[in-house]
Amino acid sequence: MVQTNPFVIEGYLSPEYFCDRIDETALLTRHLTNRCNVALIAQRRLGKSGLIHNCFYQKAIREQYHCIFVDIYDTKDLNEFVYALGKGILTALKPKGRKAWEFFVNMLQSLKSTISFDINGNPEWSVGIGDIQAPDTTLDEIFAYLEHADKPCIVAIDEFQTIASYPEKTVEATLRKRIQNCHNASFVFSGSKRHMMALMFTSQSRPFYHSSSIMGLEPIDRTVYRDFANRHLARNGKTISDEAFSYIYGRFDGVTWYIQYILNMLYTAISTDSILTTDDAKAAIAGILAQHRFAYQALVYQLTSKQKQVLTAIAAENGPTSIMSQAFLRKYGLGASTVQGAVKVLLDRDFISQDDGTYRLCDRFLEMYLQEELQ
Structure with missing residues (x-):
């Protein structure tokens, strides 16, 4: 039987592999079940997406809501935003069965002819960005679905500050109006550019002013994180010394993704010693840098x-x-x-x-x- 590396680098598996954030999960869950929108603000790679998925996993949410996660980091304009939002909703609904996704597909009259189906009759998001000829119309259809879906929806939009850089200068206002009139959905606006997110949600001149509760994330407590690490390292008969974990935690300012990456490497490290030391941590980091060296050379060459x-x-x-x-x-x-x-x-x-x-x-x-x- 293949043993799962417990230190997940990408995606979300289950609460077993998710470190702490107990209070944050409870608060976010409470906001969303009270139909309160949330602006979730923290630096990149600190665990915003993981927190959202952990919240989606909670029984009070997963059994009562359609949970939709959309990453708009790579979008450049309203067309691409609508494309990402539509694809994200269909991806979330497909596992829920035909009744759930068919209603959504039927609502997308402007794109219905471009949505294909696989050999099992399940829908495929074969829509091209160029197929979205009238993004405002398609956006109206998407929000009409959210308003009339068979369950209330929770829509998490990751890297939400991206919309501020779109060439269309009315995107914030048009989204705010639609969200304000959508009573069957709650929204999480997640963003890593803290200055931009703060302006969007606290400046009186911006459409999203005072539209959401604001949550911030701090690094996970060092001792709690170390105990989590040792609980999972014990599967491989290992433990990490307090000095070694403190070195990793301090070197990366407690940022979750980097700590997870190093622990992921240490979990499978070839070592005859049961206690992982600072030298083991430094060796793991050196190995990661060696793996990335060629990519970094190409990146800097640009x-x-x-x-x-x-x-x-x-x-x-x-x-x-x-x-x-x-x-x-x-x-x-x-x-x-x-x-x-x-x-x-x-x-x-x-x-x-x-x-x-x-x-x-x-x-x-x-x-x-x-x-x-x-x-």
Whole structure:
């Protein structure tokens, strides 16, 4: 029998493999069952999606609601948003049986001719983005379905701040109006760009002002996370020392995805010792960087020499706050105009993030790779 690695990196399996978030799960569940929309705001890879799926798993929700999860991170305009939303709803309804998905398909009159069926008669989302000729019309049909579905719906839209960058400047307003008039669905607006999300939901000039309860996520408590790790490591006759776990937790600021990735590697590490040490943790990280080295080389190759220079300087400083200071510019041989131009590109392409005045690489493993390149 194949043994599942308990340290899940992508997706969600069950509460057994989900660490803590007991209070957050209870709060989110309470909001949604009270028909209250929620803006869930936290940095990337801290576990927002996992929390949402863990909430969907709760008996009070999974048996009473249609649960829909839509990731719009890669969408560029309203057409792509409508495409992602429609596909997400159909994906969620297919396992519920013909009655559930057939009603949705029949509501999509503007796309009905483009939805195909497999040999078993189940619908396939064969719609192309170009098939959505009138996104406002299709959006009306989707919301008509949500309003008249046989069960109340919970719709989680991940990376919701993306809609603020669409070329259509009325998307926030048009979505807010439809959501406000949809009484059979609750929404989770999940976002990782905290400044943008805060503006969307707390600025009086924005359509979503005071439309949702706001929840933030902090890193999982270190001791709780260590105990979770050791409970699962025990399956393989191992345990991780407090020093080793503290090293991992501190090196990645408690960000869930990185800790999970390293524990995933340690779970199957070839070691004769039952206690995993800091050296084992460092070896696991070195192995991850080695696996990613070729991809990181190709990624950085896309940048101009000045952009790479600025990216490397930010990585070396490990979270600088004053990249326009004379000290920073002199230390890395940069000009102010060079930094300004490069930072704009790096932010737009998600190489770096800016939060509370601090610049960090979005990928901490890439950050470590660049730091090694400097040595």
